[in-house]
Amino acid sequence: MGGVTSSIAAKFAFFPPTPPSYTVVAGDSTGGGKLYMPELPRRDDVDVLKLHTRRGNEIVAVHIKHPRASATLLYSHGNAADLGQMYELFVELSNRLRVNLMGYDYSGYGRSSGKPTEYNTYADIDAAYNCLREQYGVREEDLILYGQSVGSGPTVDLASRLPNIRGVVLHSPLLSGMRVLYPVKRTYWFDIYKNIDKIGLVKCPVLIIHDKLTLGDKSWKSKGTADEVVDCSHGRQLWDLCKNKYEPLWISGGGHCNLEIYPEFIKHLKKFVVSLGKSAKAAVAAAANAGPEKTMASESGNKKKDKTSVSSEAENKNKTAPEPPGAAEDTFELVAELPPPPQMSRNSLDSRLEKSKKSNKHEKSRMSTDRVDRFIRRKRGLVW
Numbered sequence: 001m002g003g004v005t006s007s008i009a010a011k012f013a014f015f016p017p018t019p020p021s022y023t024v025v026a027g028d029s030t031g032g033g034k035l036y037m038p039e040l041p042r043r044d045d046v047d048v049l050k051l052h053t054r055r056g057n058e059i060v061a062v063h064i065k066h067p068r069a070s071a072t073l074l075y076s077h078g079n080a081a082d083l084g085q086m087y088e089l090f091v092e093l094s095n096r097l098r099v100n101l102m103g104y105d106y107s108g109y110g111r112s113s114g115k116p117t118e119y120n121t122y123a124d125i126d127a128a129y130n131c132l133r134e135q136y137g138v139r140e141e142d143l144i145l146y147g148q149s150v151g152s153g154p155t156v157d158l159a160s161r162l163p164n165i166r167g168v169v170l171h172s173p174l175l176s177g178m179r180v181l182y183p184v185k186r187t188y189w190f191d192i193y194k195n196i197d198k199i200g201l202v203k204c205p206v207l208i209i210h211d212k213l214t215l216g217d218k219s220w221k222s223k224g225t226a227d228e229v230v231d232c233s234h235g236r237q238l239w240d241l242c243k244n245k246y247e248p249l250w251i252s253g254g255g256h257c258n259l260e261i262y263p264e265f266i267k268h269l270k271k272f273v274v275s276l277g278k279s280a281k282a283a284v285a286a287a288a289n290a291g292p293e294k295t296m297a298s299e300s301g302n303k304k305k306d307k308t309s310v311s312s313e314a315e316n317k318n319k320t321a322p323e324p325p326g327a328a329e330d331t332f333e334l335v336a337e338l339p340p341p342p343q344m345s346r347n348s349l350d351s352r353l354e355k356s357k358k359s360n361k362h363e364k365s366r367m368s369t370d371r372v373d374r375f376i377r378r379k380r381g382l383v384w
Contacts, residue, residue, distance in 0.1 A: 013150060013177055013192060014079050014116035016109040021084030024048060024060055024111050040087050051131050053107070053123040057114035061104035061128055062087065063136065064094045070277045071166055072100040072136070073144045074128055076121075076151030078172075082110035089260065096266055097273050099144070100136070104128045118153065118177075118192040125154040129162075140164045141280065144273065148172060149230065153193030160201035167246075167276045168206045169269065172259065175234045199238050205246045205279075207272045209259060210235030212250040246272055 022037045035048040045065040050058050062083055073093070077086050083105050094101040106121050107114035114120055132138040143165045147155025152173035159168045174180050177192035187194055199206070211232050232250070239248050249268040251259050259265055 013118075014106070014108065016106075016116060017080065017082050017085065020110045021082055022087075022110060024050070037084065037087075039084055046091075049131065051104070051127040053114075053120070053127040055107070055114070055120055055123040057107040057112065057120060057123070059104055059107060059112040059114075059124050059127060060110055061102055061131065062090065063132075064090055064101045066094050066098055066100055068098050069100040070098055071142050071144050071273065071280075072102065072132060072138045073097065073146050074125070074132065075101060075103040075146045076125060076148065076153075076155050077103065078149035078151060084110065093269075097270055099273065100138075102128055102132055121154045122157050125158050129158060141166060144169065144276065146171065149174065150193065152195055153177075156193075156195045156198050156202065159204065160198045163203050165204050166280060167204050167272065168202060169209065169272070170206065170235070170238065171209045172230055173208065173210070173235055173238055174230050175237055179234065180230055195238060196241065199241045200243060202242065203244060205244045205272075205276065206239075206242045207246045207269070208235045208239045208242075208248045209265065209269070210248070210250060211259070212252040246275075 022039045024035050024037060027034045027036055035050065036042050037048060045067075047063040047065075049061045049063060051061055052058055060083060075086075075090065075093075077083075083103055086103055090101050090103050093099070104124060104127075105112040106116050106124050108116035108120070112124075129143075132143065133140075140162055141164050143162075144167045145155045145159050145165060146169040147153070148171040152170045155168065155170065156173075159165060173195060174193060175196040176187060176194045178184055178188060179191075179196070187197055210230075235248070235250075239245060247268075249264065251262050251264060
């Protein structure tokens, strides 16, 4: 029965672009036989990967390397986009935030095999995480999870199982699939992406980005907002339930698919990433300082012990006094402040911001749209 409801829910939750916006081919021998996407510019710092999931599917992922990366960001996109459409944004986020970035397509999206279902997406993000850990040597402490719209589902699920990750970003998140369609008060067994029940298990700092709420208005739960797909109340309630809150970003006039064109988006996101980096450095410094302090305390205790046992030692001259515990310190080299980033071309965020200023209409991010007319789906509240 659970499989039936999951299949029904999938018809309402997933809209993979048809046809896919990219293909994957193997390079020639001069390129080492690496996979690449002919529709996108080839770069030495970008790896195109095919990953196997525990549910038997093969998904496509891209890994973008930054030369001065301080962390790795694992991005789960929305329900109506694929890697070809997200690639430009991925490159820009990597440059602006100075992070390595991995994005992946869910089962049934792009050139990934299988069908998109809730549990397939959980297996998909696990495969991406395992690749980061095993192939790229990413530590849990250096990982930031980013979930946009329906991508908040697999993101919160993985974050609830990894207690030591650096941080989580939820971009236009949903409380649950059912709550997007109906204002239900409880979680039903057939609901999907029950973020409302899992967010309390996330221990790391959480940043929530959504369209602006009417602050100070007690009727905010019923207010209409610019996000006509996932109401702003979803973001607010998730923020209220977070155990480790970070200052949220409510964007005035923002919609569901265009928050990234606003200048405060990248500014606040970068502030969050930098703050996580400072916290990580502080933790390293505390661990480094803990070594000498423990050693000094141990030596002090041994001196007191030696004074009280002088007579005993005189009688047992042939016995060797016990040596104090090893005083070797754990040394950690703190990472210096990163130098300014190299000069970069002004691309998607800036160009789309300029376009948005020239027009009174809100521009939809092409990262979150496909070639299928989405107007009807939006009227029905189906594009998350």
